Each structure stands twice: as structure tokens, then as C-alpha cells.
Amino acid sequence: MTTTDDSPETESLHYVADVDEITDGDRVIVDVEGREIAVFNVDGAFHALSNYCIHQGGPACEGLISGSLEVDDEMELTYDSTNKVVSCPWHGWEFEIESGEHLAPTDYRLPTYRVVVQDGAVYLDSY
């Protein structure tokens, strides 16, 4: 989630990139204390996920960013073209970028991290 905080605890913030370096539909991956974390821009909002797939440890955030195939009320196929899903390139497990939730109806989710936007830069708030 993105927050704009007037008085963040700056020592807990990890610089990721300038806002304009992460364009809509793109991501950057940074190393924070030995953990790889991906920060995505979805429709102007920034979201951060762990780059470690809960399935078999693949680089979950390095794969395809896409919409998703769904069904409408008539059970007809329909494509939601918002680029809000990332697929782990190892096995194709799909995760909703905003929540980290596995799209298949399971309890699996990737850990999410708080993002702070401040003075034109994007930061990860370690806690």
C-alpha cells in the first residue's frame, strides 16, 4: 500500500527509486537487508511484494505483469485488462499485486510491505 506520511521515521525507510523511474505497469526489485522486494506501479499506486514465491521459491515478482481471465455472471470468459497481476516465471502462479494474494482460491499470499512516497521518491518502510 502507498501512504504519504508527513513525519516518517526516516531511519526505517529504504530508498527504492524516484517516482518517475517506476512507470505504470512496471516494477523495480531492490535488496533490503538480504531480502528481495519488488515495488510495482499499478495505475499510479505503488505496491511492494516479496520476490520469493511461496510455491517453490521462484522469483515470483520477475514474471509477466498482466490482467487476468475471469468469467462474467453468465459464465462467459472475460478479460480484466488492468495490469494488476504478476506471474511467477517458474510455474505461472498468479498473484494480485495489491494484496499479494494467490489468484487461485487458496490461503496463499506473498508478503506485502508498506511503501512511502515522499519528495518525489519511493521508499520501503521496513516496519
Next chain:
Amino acid sequence: MGKQTTQTETVTSLEHLETVVDSDFHLSEQQDDFLSYLPSPFHDMLFHESRDIPMGYLKDFYPTAGLLTPVATGNVEMNKVRSQADIIEGKDLLNVDRAIVTPTLNLYLGGVHHDDLAAALAHAYNEWVLDEIYNPDEGIYGPVVVAPQKPQEAAAEIEDRAGEDGIVSVFIPSGGVHPPLGNEQYFPIYAAAENAGLPVQLHSASGTQMLSFPLQFHGSNRYLSNHAPTHAMVHMTHLTDMITRGVPVRFPDLDIVFQEAGLGWVPYMTRRLDNEYSEKRSDAPMLEKMPSEYVDDQFYFTSQPVEGAKDPDYIGPIVGLMGPDNLMFSSDYPHLDFDHSDYLFSALRSNFESSDVANVYGQTALEIYDF
């Protein structure tokens, strides 16, 4: 069998194992890799410019069912494995010491219609891997790939290649192979493998299997070879298709009963479906639960013919895994493989609560059927 087992030690890390062998590590070969090795006359006929077809024109000779895969949609990014360096990179990723390297495109070799071309493609593939890929010094091994369409040529291929550096087995691309591989026409392959001291690996490919699946039953010309797999295979096919196409979602009050295929295929198939659905969700986007949950809620299975009833290590766990609430007693009387009602009962009574046994033997049926 040279297996070594140690009763007193527990392994805590792969690092503690002396040798890790990966028995199925794939190349992602393309025509440019092995086309130049094609023997005559196909070399003369086919070795020319690719005519601007990016994946190569050779792919047209390997029939597939045209399935939309996660690789095609980009959800899976399969690494390129076309060189020793690529293999070493993969081995390092997986922490394996020795890889038995198998084909990808040539998994479809068993479906190639032109039998002489199939044999030539197998020959070319073997030339390529022996020339450029297999390297025991790097832990890279592999099979002699044979085309089952031409058993005599396959046997010759085995005899010629056995003993070459890196050859550890014989590989039959088994998807779509018709008639089934018990037919005597394939005996030369087995004789050659046995004489060479090489095991035979079978590896299917779903896109090929779909092309000849019904036909194969014409070639299954013994009652045993037909009856033993058929009931479970047919049910696996229908159950999977019903879930994939959303039958239990569309008809949430419908109960579905699968009969006469025994027990063990159910826990196998539900787990396999859950595992694959997570990787191919877009093939069944209407599902609101995992496939196994639909099975738990709406699918029922009748018991006969119960396999392994006399093996307490099997029957208790397997009934627990597939039910017991989804299992309903059936006899199949008077058919030749009927189960007496005492047969399963004896196996269940020591493993399950009386309420579970009562459910299997009638209470579940009273709820499901419209008595």
C-alpha cells in the same frame, strides 16, 4: 538393485548426499540444433533456409493438440536449455550432481506420422546430443532417443550408441504411441536395450497423447490391459473435464457419483488437480474453490473393485485420504470382479470409527440417492 539404505541416519540437507541425480532434466531443443545432423535422404530434402518461420518449419512434423499453455501466454518463462552451459546453470540452480538430459520438442516424436522421418529425427537428435551436449565430466548424461514407429531402426540406434560417453538409457517418447507399448512390434527395442544393459525411459506429452488416446484402446487387445487402467482413466478424464469446465460451479446442488474404479486414483487425482490448477488458473477461471474442495463437496465414489484390501498399510490411509465421507460401498454383483460386502468391511472396521463405516455402508447413500 544397488540401493543403499542407512537405518540410523537422518538426512537434513541435500549437501549430505553423496550424489544427487536428476532423472528428467529437459533440453529445449529447436530445429537449428539438430537439423544439420539429419541423415539422407531427409537432409537433402529438408536442410535449407528456415523460410522466415521463427520457430522453424520442422515443428510442423511433430503433431500436437494445440493446447494453450502457460508458456504460450507468458505466465511461465521457460529457461533456454540448448547447450552444456545452459545445463550447468540449471544443475547449479537445482543443486544436482548428475542430470539425465531428455528432449522437449522430441517428446512429440512418438506422434510423428512419417515413420521414416521419425527414425531420421531420432538419429539426428542422438548425433547432436552426443556431439555437443552429453559430457560426463560435467555430470551431463542422457538416453538414446528412439522412434517407436521404426522398431528395427530403433534397435540399431541403441546398438550403435550404447557404450558412447554419457549414454545411460534408452528413451521412448511414449505420448501418442499406437498401438500401446506392450505390442510385439516393439520387442526389438526391448531386446536391444536389455542386451546393452540400458533401462528404458517412457515419457509422455499430453498434446500428443490427445491425438491417439481413443485409438490406443483398439491396440489394447487383452482384457487385463484394457480393464485394469480403463475405469480409472475414463473417470480421471471426465472428473477433470467436469471441474475444468465448471460443472460443479454451474450446478452447485448436483451430486456426481463415479463408479467402479476403486480408490487410489481419487487422492492422486485431486492432489494433482490442485497442484496443476494453481499453475493454470486461467483454464478454469470460474472456480471459487480448489478442485479438491469441489470433489469433497459434490463428488462421490463407489468402492468396488477395492484394491489392496488385504494390505492394512494401504487400505486405511487410502480410504482416509479419499473419504471416508465420499466413499459408498458397492458390490458390482454378479459381475466377475464383484466384492462381497464383508471384503471392504473387514478392512475398515479396525481403521475407522463406527460412524464412518456406517456412512460408507449406507448413510451417505441414503443422503445422496432419492430414496
